[in-house]
Every structure is written in structure tokens, then in C-alpha cells.
Amino acid sequence: MTAISRNRLCLAAFAVVLLVCCFLLLSRRHGGSRHLVAGLFNRRWLSSANVDTDPDDLDWPPRPPPDLMQGGSALVLVHIQKTGGSSLNRQFVRAGVRGLPCRCRRGRKRCLCLNSADTDWLFSRGSVGWRCGLHASLAALQACVPNWHRFRPGVRLHYMTVLRRPVDRFFSEWRHVRRGATWQAARRFCDGKPMDPQPELCYRGDDWHGVGLAEFAGCATNPAINRQSRMLANLTGRECLGGEEMLAGALANLRRMIFVGLTEYQVLNQYQLTRGLGLLFNRLFWQHDETVASQLNTSRADLAIAESATSLDARLYAAAERLFFHRTRRLLIGDAIAARADPGLAAAIAGLDTAGLRAVAPRMAAAAGVVLRRLGARGVSAAERRRVRQKVKRKLIQSQ
Structure with missing residues (x-):
């Protein structure tokens, strides 16, 4: 063997030893080689193609994806009316996500949410306001958001939303309008631009104060009818007219979203965001079920009216529920902390369908809550709970 060959062999051996030492050092910091591999998996940005991948172990402190922290990606919230989007906004920008800061000023509704590259990591009402219009639909956001001046060229945009049981959401919007509130500034989109002219309003004057449920649901141009499907549809061609085409577009877009939460499962929403996307919130999400809709004494006739007005949304929600529980189950089955909190959970949920998982x-x-608290999320104070309950009571009085 020549001297050159011996030198090359020695260099190769040295490189191997160095790599092994580095791996062992990192492995020690992350609690073992298995945890290191799992940690590397989690810190990848989970696109719609791999969001359901089942990691072998999830017992590590989650961290935001580097791509999100460095300006290569951004989250965009499709904020549908009366689904709890305002609460999710507050969790992002006020309570905070570790590693993804937002700077908030007292008395200001918006917070500045910049990453290490000084670009926005979150595009939502809480961070940039209604830059694409009041409660902009997915179609409106897709036409507008890529032009946002605080994004890098070629930024990857990951859309997320929260859906609510359609009848409850419809009742909540009806009560909202009944007490005099409106979203008159919200624009309806078609083929990538605002409709011109906009659909005729269902009322004359400044608002629709005191409207009854039958009148509210009976106006054909009322955007509350199947609102969730319309907000997630592409709104091109025949989709603009509503119906099956609109629902098909919404269903396709739903499956492509990086996160689809459900208002009725706040803790599991947070768990998906934390374990699936590496977003560790400082505070626990609160399941507040004492909403305006839950306090209504609805008759069978009222329920039938609401169900008729939300028939497409009901099918959209059913699909969202299947997706939601499927993703949650895959994460829980691989979570070591959840396994220690409830040793029989993984086996109990492994073969269940959507109805079984709902049950x-x-x-x-409960297991997800243990995981989130173990990772450092704080609970909601009693004062905050009282404040929200009082707010609901005031709304009920105003909508009588």
C-alpha cells in the first residue's frame, strides 16, 4: 500500500469516528438515538403529503419547523365566521408559540409576528389584520396572500382552518346578526376577483336587527347558508353558483390543508398543532362549550330549518371529522408520553372508525392534555373563564 493510500484510509477512518462521536453526542442530548431520529422527523415541515406519517416515538420537546422559522414557509389562517377563529388567533399571537415570537402592543388588535428572517410566519387577522378582506375566503386569500410584501419570493404557504358543527355555527351567526351585527364589508369572490355586482343584501337599512330564523334562512343570497363550504371552495366557474360543484372544491381543498381543526375538540386541536407541526403553545386551549348556540332553546322546526340551510356544510364537516380523528389517532398511537398517561389507549383506538373515535x-x-402539560403548556385561569362566560351572557341578552 502506498503512502497516499494509507493517508486516505486514515482520513476516512477519522471521518467515520468523528461522525459517530457527533451522533452519540446529539443522541445523548435528545434522549437516545431513537429519539434523535424521531426529532429530526418532527422538525421537518409536514406538507399535506406527509402530515399523516406515523413517527415511531414522539417523546421529545417539539420545535417549530426550521423552514417556518427562517422565512421559507408561512401559515395562513382561513378564518370562517363563528368557528372560534378569534380564539385560535389569540393563542397564536397573544399566548404565544415557543420559538415563533409575536410582538404585541397594548390597545392594538394586531401583533407583529416575524421570524429570524424578518418575514411573517403567520398571516391572520391577529398578525396582519384583514389585509385580503374581512373574513376572506380561501379563494380570496390564494389570490391575495402571495403578494404580501413581508414574504420572501417563492415562500411556501400552508393554509389551515377550523370548522364547527354546521347547525351550531348557523344558529350562532343568526344570533349575531339578530342583535345588529353585520359583515357588510365582506366580499363574495368568483374566478379570482370580487363579484361585480355583489349579491343583493337580505335586508334594507344598516342591519338586520331582530330577524327571525325562518326569514334569516329563507333569503337565498344569505352568505350564512353553507358558509363553511363556500369559504373553502375554489369559487371558479360553476362553483360560484354553489351546489355540488362548490362542495367538491371545498372537499378537495380540505384534504390539502396542513391543519383542519374542529371547534368542538380544542385540546385535540392543540395536540395536532404541537405534535404534528411542532408548534408548542404557552397556554392550553380551553374547551368552552357554553356558547351562544348551546344556550338556545331550539324547537324541532328551528332545527329542521338550520339543517336545511347547512346540508352541504354537514357533508363537509363529516369529511373534516374523518380527517381530524385519523390524524389525531396516528399521532397518539406513536406518543410515548400519551402511552404512559393511558397505557391502553393505543390499542383501544387502533381499529375504531370515525364514530368510535368520536365516542x-x-x-x-385527556391523554393529549397530559402531553401538552408535560411539554409546558399552562392552564387557563379562573378569571379568564369567568370573563368568557360573562361575555356569552351579554350576547344572549342582546340577541333576545
């Missing part, structure tokens, strides 16, 4: 959702939420 054991409280058990899943």
Missing part, C-alpha cells in the same frame, strides 16, 4: 374523544383529549 372516545374525551379519553383521547
